[in-house]
Amino acid sequence: MTLPAPDARWAFARYEALRPRLPQAAFPRESLHVPDLSAVFDRYDGFVLDAFGVLNVGATAIPGAAAQVARMRAAGKRVVVLTNGASFPRDRALAKYAALGFDFAPEEVVASRDLAATALAVRPEGMLWAAITAEGAGFADLPGRVEPLDEGLLARADGFLFLGSEGWTAARQAALAAALTARPRPVIVANPDVVAPREDGFTLEPGHFAHDLPVTPEFHGKPYGGALEAALARLGGLPRERVAMVGDTLHTDVLGGRAAGLGTVLIARHGLFAGLDPAPFIAASGIVPDVVAETT
Numbered sequence: 001m002t003l004p005a006p007d008a009r010w011a012f013a014r015y016e017a018l019r020p021r022l023p024q025a026a027f028p029r030e031s032l033h034v035p036d037l038s039a040v041f042d043r044y045d046g047f048v049l050d051a052f053g054v055l056n057v058g059a060t061a062i063p064g065a066a067a068q069v070a071r072m073r074a075a076g077k078r079v080v081v082l083t084n085g086a087s088f089p090r091d092r093a094l095a096k097y098a099a100l101g102f103d104f105a106p107e108e109v110v111a112s113r114d115l116a117a118t119a120l121a122v123r124p125e126g127m128l129w130a131a132i133t134a135e136g137a138g139f140a141d142l143p144g145r146v147e148p149l150d151e152g153l154l155a156r157a158d159g160f161l162f163l164g165s166e167g168w169t170a171a172r173q174a175a176l177a178a179a180l181t182a183r184p185r186p187v188i189v190a191n192p193d194v195v196a197p198r199e200d201g202f203t204l205e206p207g208h209f210a211h212d213l214p215v216t217p218e219f220h221g222k223p224y225g226g227a228l229e230a231a232l233a234r235l236g237g238l239p240r241e242r243v244a245m246v247g248d249t250l251h252t253d254v255l256g257g258r259a260a261g262l263g264t265v266l267i268a269r270h271g272l273f274a275g276l277d278p279a280p281f282i283a284a285s286g287i288v289p290d291v292v293a294e295t296t
Helices: 008-017 065-074 090-099 112-121 170-182 206-210 225-233 250-259 279-285
Strands: 032-034 046-049 078-083 109-111 128-132 145-148 159-162 187-189 195-198 201-204 243-247 263-267 291-293
Touching (some): 046 225, 078 225, 090 109, 109 112, 112 187, 112 225, 159 206, 187 206, 225 250, 243 250, 250 279
Parallel strands (some): 046 078, 046 243, 078 109, 128 145, 159 187, 263 291
């Protein structure tokens, strides 16, 4: 088995293949097209912002994104970041946003890693979880017994926690699949994304690998409902129709937002569809955003 070299078209096809496992939603017949989010300030009172493709691409801030968030606040809009990035603890994410020029308070960031931690907390005490993530990421913020996955843990672990795919290989994927075939165990996935946009292309993310395992994973993050509900809880009871989920992907941000009863804004110029016209992908999938904005 070899790993694919993903691009936007490959990612779209992969998401479409996984469509039966994703939430269901209804969509508008057509989208409103605007230059940026300021054009819909009168339409929404709260904004749930994806990170990759909306605030940043890799380690680079999207031009004007920090200023736009400041304009949202000045206009009285409520803002929360909902990120599927789960490799590192929340304090690392907050430090990253601050370094990129964003001033998000801790309560304004909902990370899928935190949602997975809540899921771990209700599992039987004493379970040993083997975690897949970046080397040296640390697990002090997670409840229970969590250790980095190694060959010995493939047989001994009571469950697996998929946080990030840095360093994950076809050989390691095959070994995990074999271990789960021999003894099925729970797999908690804190990042359902198939790919993530970087400065020089796309990386494969935990969602791609998890869907190919011989067990049914438990997903925490967009497009699954628990993540959207956690974000809504931070917005102080705003009506769902007055809240927009803003993101760069159809199958996570738009599908997840519509399934939760939110308005949706697709960012077209950055992230998944950078350099492409998203219209053919919208038509092919039937996942129609309420708004298509060129940039944040």
